[in-house]
Amino acid sequence: MSAIADRERAKAAAAHTAGNAQTTQRFDAPVVVDESRCITGCHICIDSCPVDCLAVNLATRKAHMKFDECWYCLACEIDCPKDAITVKIPFLIR
Amino acid sequence: MVVVGGGSAGSTAAIRAQEALPQGRVLLLEKAHVKRSGAIAIGMDGLNNAVIPGHATPEQYVKEITMANDGIVNQRAVLAYARRSFAMIQKLDGWGVKFQKTRSGDFDVKKVHHNGNYVLPMPEGYDLKKILTRMIRRAGVRVSNRVMATRLLTDADGRVAGVLGLNVRDGSFEVIRARAVILCCGASGRLGLPASGYLYGTYENPSNAGDGYSLAYHAGAELTGIECFQINPLIKDYNGPACAYVTGPFGGHTVNARGHRFIESDYWSGQMMLEFYRELQSASGPVYLKLTHLAPETRTEIENVLHRTERPSRGRFHAGRGHDYADDMVEMHISEIGLCSGHSGSGVWVDEHGRTTVAGLYAAGDMACVPHNYLLGAMTYGEICAESALADLGGALPARSPGAEATSDEREQIAREQARVYAPLARPDGIPHQQIEYKVRRFVNDYLQPPKTATRMEIGLAHFLRAHDDLEQAGAREPHDLMRLVEAGFIRDCAEMAARASLFRRESRWGLYHYRLDYPELDDERWFAHVNLRKGEDGSMQAFTRPVAEYVVPLDERERRSYYDIRVPAAGESPRAGRPAAELPS
Numbered sequence: 273m274s275a276i277a278d279r280e281r282a283k284a285a286a287a288h289t290a291g292n293a294q295t296t297q298r299f300d301a302p303v304v305v306d307e308s309r310c311i312t313g314c315h316i317c318i319d320s321c322p323v324d325c326l327a328v329n330l331a332t333r334k335a336h337m338k339f340d341e342c343w344y345c346l347a348c349e350i351d352c353p354k355d356a357i358t359v360k361i362p363f364l365i366r
Numbered sequence: 367m368v369v370v371g372g373g374s375a376g377s378t379a380a381i382r383a384q385e386a387l388p389q390g391r392v393l394l395l396e397k398a399h400v401k402r403s404g405a406i407a408i409g410m411d412g413l414n415n416a417v418i419p420g421h422a423t424p425e426q427y428v429k430e431i432t433m434a435n436d437g438i439v440n441q442r443a444v445l446a447y448a449r450r451s452f453a454m455i456q457k458l459d460g461w462g463v464k465f466q467k468t469r470s471g472d473f474d475v476k477k478v479h480h481n482g483n484y485v486l487p488m489p490e491g492y493d494l495k496k497i498l499t500r501m502i503r504r505a506g507v508r509v510s511n512r513v514m515a516t517r518l519l520t521d522a523d524g525r526v527a528g529v530l531g532l533n534v535r536d537g538s539f540e541v542i543r544a545r546a547v548i549l550c551c552g553a554s555g556r557l558g559l560p561a562s563g564y565l566y567g568t569y570e571n572p573s574n575a576g577d578g579y580s581l582a583y584h585a586g587a588e589l590t591g592i593e594c595f596q597i598n599p600l601i602k603d604y605n606g607p608a609c610a611y612v613t614g615p616f617g618g619h620t621v622n623a624r625g626h627r628f629i630e631s632d633y634w635s636g637q638m639m640l641e642f643y644r645e646l647q648s649a650s651g652p653v654y655l656k657l658t659h660l661a662p663e664t665r666t667e668i669e670n671v672l673h674r675t676e677r678p679s680r681g682r683f684h685a686g687r688g689h690d691y692a693d694d695m696v697e698m699h700i701s702e703i704g705l706c707s708g709h710s711g712s713g714v715w716v717d718e719h720g721r722t723t724v725a726g727l728y729a730a731g732d733m734a735c736v737p738h739n740y741l742l743g744a745m746t747y748g749e750i751c752a753e754s755a756l757a758d759l760g761g762a763l764p765a766r767s768p769g770a771e772a773t774s775d776e777r778e779q780i781a782r783e784q785a786r787v788y789a790p791l792a793r794p795d796g797i798p799h800q801q802i803e804y805k806v807r808r809f810v811n812d813y814l815q816p817p818k819t820a821t822r823m824e825i826g827l828a829h830f831l832r833a834h835d836d837l838e839q840a841g842a843r844e845p846h847d848l849m850r851l852v853e854a855g856f857i858r859d860c861a862e863m864a865a866r867a868s869l870f871r872r873e874s875r876w877g878l879y880h881y882r883l884d885y886p887e888l889d890d891e892r893w894f895a896h897v898n899l900r901k902g903e904d905g906s907m908q909a910f911t912r913p914v915a916e917y918v919v920p921l922d923e924r925e926r927r928s929y930y931d932i933r934v935p936a937a938g939e940s941p942r943a944g945r946p947a948a949e950l951p952s
Contacts, residue, residue: 291795292793292795292796292797292841294795319399319401319511320399320401320402321398322398322399322402322403322404322407322571322573323398323566323571323572323573324397324398324512324534324535324849338846339846341565341566341572342566343567343568343571344567344679345402345407345408345571345678345679346408346679347402347407347408350408350678351402359679360682361604361679361682361683361686362562362564362567364562364563364564364567365562365564365567365603365604365605365683366683366686366687
């Protein structure tokens with residue numbers, strides 16, 4: 273009994289100094305960009321986003337939703353001059 | 367002069383200040399981009415507190431808000447707004463904002479409040495922010511987009527000396543010295559956790575994370591009415607307004623699951639929210655917005671407003687669930703808590719000139735306590751703050767040369783803040799901001815969501831204090847993460863304020879907003895006072911009372927109690943006029 277208690281105490285202490293492990297999760301992003309319409313070099317939607325969740329995808333040089341932090345306000349969709357953006361209601365909400 | 371935040375209040379503050387100062391001497395800081403920032407990023411569908419001659423007087427309005435906020439108001443501040451309300455509307459009208467007018471060209475005012483007529487629809491209000499942005503440019507205001515204030519700089523005498531900020535895109539640290547700072551940072555809208563679990567699925571623009579509450583607090587300013595939470599009746603899950611203010615004048619209203627009306631007034635007050643809460647909890651719940659009984663052309667007219675303005679995505683939300691206004695009532699719920707003087711009464715303490723208790727610091731909009739001040743109050747107080755700051759620059763505030771060397775105390779504040787903001791970059795594998803924020807906000811729901819008890823709030827408070835340690839373990843990999851972590855700090859500060867102010871006021875008031883199960887009675891004898899917070903000498907948060915200033919517009923006893931009388935009595939029930947909501951049987 274006491275051996276188990278000792279081991280738990282040691283592990284509880286170790287948990288303070290064990291450092292951080294990481295994992296990744298996929299998220300369904302509400303902002304969908306039609307890359308065939310999106311203009312390379314245009315930043316209009318990225319400027320419009322009130323929560324700064326859009327950015328240029330460095331691989332495709334098109335806009336994309338970089339952070340899953342959408343207010344589904346539609347600013348990006350409304351302001352896009354090429355109608356390249358569709359905002360879906362975030363999955364947890366729709 | 368620096369204006370922090372380019373939403374409703376910040377826009378008018380900057381424009382008004384720039385009219386009087388040389389070019390380049392007014393800087394508008396915005397953490398997003400002014401063209402789409404703040405609560406009205408996608409416009410607004412109406413003014414909720416228009417005081418228009420022929421429809422209402424400033425004195426009537428002061429009475430209405432005094433009643434709606436259970437008597438705890440600085441009437442002078444409410445009156446200062448009301449007297450300028452119509453002039454602000456005329457100015458906006460001149461700027462091209464489209465208000466609903468009658469055929470004869472008069473403003474088409476509607477009744478939504480319990481007593482008076484104050485709602486002026488803006489069915490084409492979707493371009494409001496564009497108009498404000500155009501006026502900011504035309505005035506020649508210097509704008510810094512994507513710069514977020516993290517702390518204020520103060521001088522040896524406790525006066526404001528500038529703003530410290532983070533560029534959220536490139537991560538650079540900004541030091542902006544100023545003689546006057548107007549905070550217009552919006553609500554603390556990311557405080558409770560939405561029931562959906564989506565961190566950004568809030569009623570308020572999630573960029574409004576309580577920045578202003580925290581900035582003012584750390585600069586030594588008093589805050590007030592923090593225990594008078596913002597809790598809103600919203601579309602369930604979507605968490606946006608069902609818009610009884612828009613639909614009400616067309617004949618839409620709030621009903622229970624039986625299709626019966628249970629409140630006489632859909633105006634958002636704590637008393638209304640308590641009735642809403644009780645209906646939700648009862649066998650007659652949940653609660654719905656009912657439009658099914660309206661004519662098809664009326665519903666189309668409503669959709670044309672609701673699906674284009676303020677939260678235009680609600681149409682696709684309903685469509686996604688296979689619902690429409692013709693066949694389905696819209697399910698509603700009550701929101702998680704927030705702090706917002708635009709809707710209720712929590713904010714930075716300001717007088718009728720927009721001055722805080724710190725010299726050189728002014729506050730306007732949702733974060734400044736002028737109860738139920740809404741959009742038009744924000745814009746009006748933006749101007750009032752600018753005028754007060756201009757007057758103080760000409761007299762009360764010490765002269766400072768823009769190029770002057772920073773004092774050693776200022777250099778120390780700057781270095782300390784820079785270290786605080788950047789610390790998470792040294793821990794790229796530290797706890798991510800999402801988890802830090804989720805946890806604080808989940809505890810807010812568990813322990814602060816009314817009805818409140820001291821025991822639960824004490825447990826919550828212990829968690830919020832522990833969150834200091836969580837923030838010490840937070841990790842960041844890019845500037846965006848730093849922004850979110852600074853915000854997590856603001857959210858933590860607001861949670862602590864909400865707990866401490868609520869614990870301090872040992873009575874129930876404002877219906878659901880401060881409904882304490884352990885002190886269920888309203889107690890005017892002991893608690894007819896403001897509860898204020900400030901940072902004490904030892905750095906801990908202090909709560910204390912401030913007397914309510916003598917009314918400039920007196921109310922009789924019947925008027926004072928009129929907001930308790932909003933429940934529609936069920937068949938066989940006698941009306942329950944004049945009794946505090948907290949005493950009502952559930």
